[in-house]
Each structure stands twice: as C-alpha cells, then as structure tokens.
Amino acid sequence: MALITKRVYGAEDVLPKDSYKWQFLEQLMRSEASAYGFKEIRTPVFEHTELFQRGVGDTTDIVQKEMYTFNTKGGTSLTLKPEGTAGAARALLEHALYNDGLPVKVYYITPCYRYEKKQANRYREFHQFGMETYGSESPAADAEMICAAQSIFDRLYIGDKLRLELNSIGCPECRAKYYEALKEYFSQYKDQLCETCLSRLERNPMRILDCKSPVCSEIAKGAPVVLDYICDDCKEHFEEVKSLLDSAGVKYSINPKIVRGLDYYTRTVFEFVTDELGAQGTVCGGGRYDGLIEELGGQHLPSLGFALGIERLLALLEAMGAEIPNNDECELYIATMGKRSQSKAFELLAQVRSTSMHAETDIVGRSLRAQMKYADKIGAKFSLVLGDNEIDSNKAELKNMESGEKTEISLDGRFLNEFISASAHNSAKAVFLNKEDKKD
RNA sequence: GUGGGUAUAGCUUAGUUGGUUAAAGCGCCAGUUUGUGGCACUGGAGACCGUCGGUUCGAAUCCGACUAUCCACCCCA
Numbered sequence: 001m002a003l004i005t006k007r008v009y010g011a012e013d014v015l016p017k018d019s020y021k022w023q024f025l026e027q028l029m030r031s032e033a034s035a036y037g038f039k040e041i042r043t044p045v046f047e048h049t050e051l052f053q054r055g056v057g058d059t060t061d062i063v064q065k066e067m068y069t070f071n072t073k074g075g076t077s078l079t080l081k082p083e084g085t086a087g088a089a090r091a092l093l094e095h096a097l098y099n100d101g102l103p104v105k106v107y108y109i110t111p112c113y114r115y116e117k118k119q120a121n122r123y124r125e126f127h128q129f130g131m132e133t134y135g136s137e138s139p140a141a142d143a144e145m146i147c148a149a150q151s152i153f154d155r156l157y158i159g160d161k162l163r164l165e166l167n168s169i170g171c172p173e174c175r176a177k178y179y180e181a182l183k184e185y186f187s188q189y190k191d192q193l194c195e196t197c198l199s200r201l202e203r204n205p206m207r208i209l210d211c212k213s214p215v216c217s218e219i220a221k222g223a224p225v226v227l228d229y230i231c232d233d234c235k236e237h238f239e240e241v242k243s244l245l246d247s248a249g250v251k252y253s254i255n256p257k258i259v260r261g262l263d264y265y266t267r268t269v270f271e272f273v274t275d276e277l278g279a280q281g282t283v284c285g286g287g288r289y290d291g292l293i294e295e296l297g298g299q300h301l302p303s304l305g306f307a308l309g310i311e312r313l314l315a316l317l318e319a320m321g322a323e324i325p326n327n328d329e330c331e332l333y334i335a336t337m338g339k340r341s342q343s344k345a346f347e348l349l350a351q352v353r354s355t356s357m358h359a360e361t362d363i364v365g366r367s368l369r370a371q372m373k374y375a376d377k378i379g380a381k382f383s384l385v386l387g388d389n390e391i392d393s394n395k396a397e398l399k400n401m402e403s404g405e406k407t408e409i410s411l412d413g414r415f416l417n418e419f420i421s422a423s424a425h426n427s428a429k430a431v432f433l434n435k436e437d438k439k440d
Numbered sequence: 441g442u443g444g445g446u447a448u449a450g451c452u453u454a455g456u457u458g459g460u461u462a463a464a465g466c467g468c469c470a471g472u473u474u475g476u477g478g479c480a481c482u483g484g485a486g487a488c489c490g491u492c493g494g495u496u497c498g499a500a501u502c503c504g505a506c507u508a509u510c511c512a513c514c515c516c517a
Contacts, residue, residue, distance in 0.1 A: 006508080009508085060515090061514080062515080062516080065441080065515095066516090083516095083517085114516080116514085116515070117441085117513095117514085118509090119510085119511070119512075119513095120511065121517085123517095126517060127517085129517095130517095196514080207515095210515095278511085279511085279512065279513085280516075280517080282516065283517070285517065307517060308517070309516085310517080335476070366470095367471090368476060369476070370469090370470080370477095371476085372476050372478095373478085376477040377478095383476080383477075385476055387475060388475095397476090404477090406476095
C-alpha cells in the first residue's frame with residue numbers, strides 16, 4: 001500500500017463507528033475525577049527534552065530508548081510526551097499552582113508517545129487518563145487516589161475483573177538500605193543472572209525482581225523483600241493506606257514485586273492488572289512520588305498519581321463483551337419525495353435538531369424504498385414519510401422502526417412537542433435495557 | 441534491540457501435484473411497477489493475488505530479497 005494512505009506504525013485510527021466508545025469513557029472519567037474534586041489540566045504534547053530526562057529519570061527505558069525526540073529549526077531539543085506526569089508537574093511549577101492552596105488536584109487525558117515495538121494492546125501513540133495530587137504527604141491522599149481509580153472501574157462494571165496490587169518501595173533512605181541488601185544477595189549469583197540483570201545489579205537492582213527469565217525469577221524468589229526493609233515512618237504510612245482502603249471497601253493484594261519503571265516513585269506503588277489482555281495486563285499504574293517536584297527544581301512537595309491506558313481499558317471492556325451506550329443513534333429519519341417535501345423536511349429537522357436530537361433526511365437522492373432501507377441501516381428509531389399528501393393535509397405517520405407501529409403526527413407548530421412525547425417513551429426503554437445487560 | 445508467524449476485493453476466507461476471463465460469504469450500490477425498512481430474490485461496482493527479482497512455454501501457487509503486519513521477549517498504559 002502506498003505510504004500516503006498508510007497510517008504510521010504503532011498509531012491507530014478511531015473510526016466513526018467506534019468513536020462513541022471513546023467519548024463515553026472520556027465523559028465517565030471526567031465526571032468521576034470531578035466527583036473527587038480534580039480539575040482538568042491540559043499541557044502541550046511536546047516539552048523540552050530535559051524535562052523528561054530529569055522527571056522520568058535518565059536510567060529508565062523510556063528515556064534511554066523510547067522517546068520521540070527531535071530538534072526544532074532553532075536547534076531546541078523537544079520530545080513528544082512519553083507519559084503525563086512530567087508535563088503536569090512542569091505546569092504546576094511554572095504557574096506556581098501550589099500558591100492557589102494545597103492540595104492541587106488535577107487530571108488529564110492525553111496522547112503519549114513511546115518508540116517501541118508494537119504489540120497487542122501496546123501502541124506507539126496511546127492515550128492516558130491520569131490523576132495527580134500535589135502537596136499531601138498523608139496516606140489519605142494515597143487512599144483517595146486509589147479509590148478514584150477503583151470508582152472508574154466500578155462504574156464500568158469491571159471493578160471485580162481487575163486485581164489491585166499494592167506495594168510500598170519506601171523513601172530514598174530506606175530504599176538505599178534495601179538496595180544494599182539486594183546487591184549483596186544477587187551478587188552471590190553473578191554467574192547465573194542474565195545479562196540485563198547483571199547491568200541492573202548496579203543501576204537498579206529492584207528490576208531484577210521483575211525479570212521474566214526462569215533462572216533470574218527463581219533466584220529472585222529468595223531475595224530480600226522491600227517491606228522488611230522500609231523504615232518505621234514508611235511502614236506506618238503504608239499501614240494507614242491499607243486501613244483506609246479497607247474502610248472504603250476496596251480490595252487489594254500485596255505484591256512486593258511491583259516495581260514501577262519510572263524513577264520518581266517513592267512509598268506507595270500500585271497497579272490494576274487483568275489476565276484478559278495477554279502480555280499487556282497492566283491497565284492502570286501509579287503511586288507516590290514525593291521527590292519529583294524537588295527533582296524538577298521546586299520546593300519539597302509530596303505528590304502522587306496514576307495513569308490509566310485508555311486503549312487497554314477499551315480492550316478489556318471489549319474482551320468482557322461489555323456494551324457501551326451509544327448516544328450517536330438517530331432518533332428520526334425523514335424520507336422525502338421531491339423538492340416540496342424536501343423543503344418541509346428541512347423545516348421540521350431544524351426544529352428537532354434545535355433540541356440536540358439526532359435527526360436526518362436523504363441527501364443523496366435515493367428512492368423512497370432505498371431511503372427506508374437506509375433509515376433501518378443507521379438504526380433510526382422513528383421514520384416519517386413526507387409526500388404531497390402529508391404536506392397538503394399537514395399530517396403524517398410517525399413510524400416506530402422497532403415495532404412498526406404508526407401514529408399520526410401534525411406537521412404544523414405542534415410537530416416538535418408531539419415528536420418529543422412519542423420518542424421519550426422509546427429512549428427511556430433503551431437506557432433500561434443497557435443497564436440490564438451490564439449485570440451479566 | 442531479539443525471536444516466531446502471516447501477506448488473495450472494504451471485511452472473513454477458498455484457491456493444497458504451477459495451466460485459459462482469480463472464487464465465495466458478508467458489507468456496499470441499484471432494482472424486484474403505481475408512496476414505506478428488517479426477510480427473500482436479481483443485477484452491479486470492487487483484487488495490478490504486499491513489492492521487486494528469479495525458475496518456467498506458463499506463477500496467486502516454487503525460490504530469494506525487501507516491505508508491511510501480527511504475536512512473544514524487553515518494558516510499560
């Protein structure tokens with residue numbers, strides 16, 4: 001296929017027949033974030049490359065090999081955002097949002113870019129929904145964050161299909177001790193560890209715990225566990241987070257092996273994982289990053305957040321056979337016969353559409369029969385045929401496309417009210433059916 | 441970056457010892473008389489069989505390279 005008609009590798013189109021799913025999810029996430037008191041922040045898709053090097057971390061795979069970096073004509077190095085947190089944190093500092101009062105609670109929906117090999121549910125351009133809280137060290141902030149993520153899944157009826165895995169990786173002080181213990185332990189097996197793990201030994205020994213190689217993972221089983229090494233403060237913090245989650249009725253399991261791939265994490269880390277999506281089971285991941293704002297040159301401002309992969313969430317809903325409500329459906333199709341009825345149709349449609357209802361008529365010049373077929377194809381709930389008879393008598397038959405029932409409707413000033421009362425009954429029924437479907 | 445799989449109409453596929461105008465279902469468009477969809481029937485549009493090269497009288501079919509794509513490792517959303 002010619003290049004100009006081929007999308008770039010790893011990028012996806014959302015086609016007209018599917019866009020309602022995205023709109024539904026976005027709307028749901030916005031309203032949930034709002035319910036928790038978070039406001040939207042929108043930041044550019046690109047930032048100065050240095051921001052990500054500093055914010056995400058020089059040792060991470062993301063920075064080392066996955067960024068879309070380019071130079072502008074002026075010679076500035078820019079990078080397409082590989083994740084959402086750094087940009088939000090930058091904006092917080094640049095606009096001194098912490099002066100508006102703490103905590104600062106924001107959410108975002110943004111495309112992200114990572115140059116890596118495409119796979120099922122992993123794309124080079126993908127979309128994240130994320131939430132961030134700045135300026136609270138309290139475990140209550142951690143618990144609120146996790147509850148918010150859980151609420152979104154609950155509202156999609158998949159709350160019980162995802163495992164919430166929780167861990168604490170401690171503060172920099174206790175983690176240093178843990179690193180030493182890990183290095184000491186893994187050094188005994190230097191001759192058996194895989195190559196990548198050997199290099200991790202110095203750089204970031206926690207990653208070895210996550211290695212999929214049979215040898216390494218076998219060795220990792222006997223490795224020291226973070227939770228045994230974190231200091232009393234971190235331990236107490238973690239206990240309090242768990243206790244608040246218990247109060248909220250949020251179920252979780254402790255997984256001491258969760259190691260987030262971004263350098264900025266401290267203390268609480270968590271993931272929402274599913275087995276339904278093959279190798280890409282992490283739908284949502286997040287945690288606390290108390291050092292991030294300082295790292296970017298700000299004051300000490302304890303913060304935390306999570307990011308949720310929209311493509312993965314959609315894929316999961318698809319895998320569950322969930323039916324996403326579609327608000328794109330046509331309420332009324334007006335079939336016309338000739339110029340006179342076309343003018344009348346435009347007059348009536350203007351009224352219906354003024355209420356934001358979806359209504360259509362023929363714009364390609366089809367026969368009456370073909371127009372009816374088309375009305376059926378697009379799923380119109382009601383149809384109306386407009387010919388000389390109707391226009392002369394100022395009355396038409398409104399047809400319920402599902403039941404086939406016809407009722408008389410006036411074409412004069414009463415038209416809109418009569419149509420609304422006729423269609424209201426029908427759409428109420430549709431909502432009810434959707435709710436029923438979700439229960440299975 | 442490393443492995444493995446696959447490439448035939450918009451989609452799903454048939455075409456399996458190389459042999460005349462490449463086939464079907466779905467979808468799309470039109471029609472089945474006088475003004476009404478779903479079913480059925482009829483017709484139509486739509487494929488340089490991923491690309492280039494090779495073997496051959498002859499290649500969708502065999503060989504090679506390239507490209508695209510999928511899956512897995514890695515990592516992550």
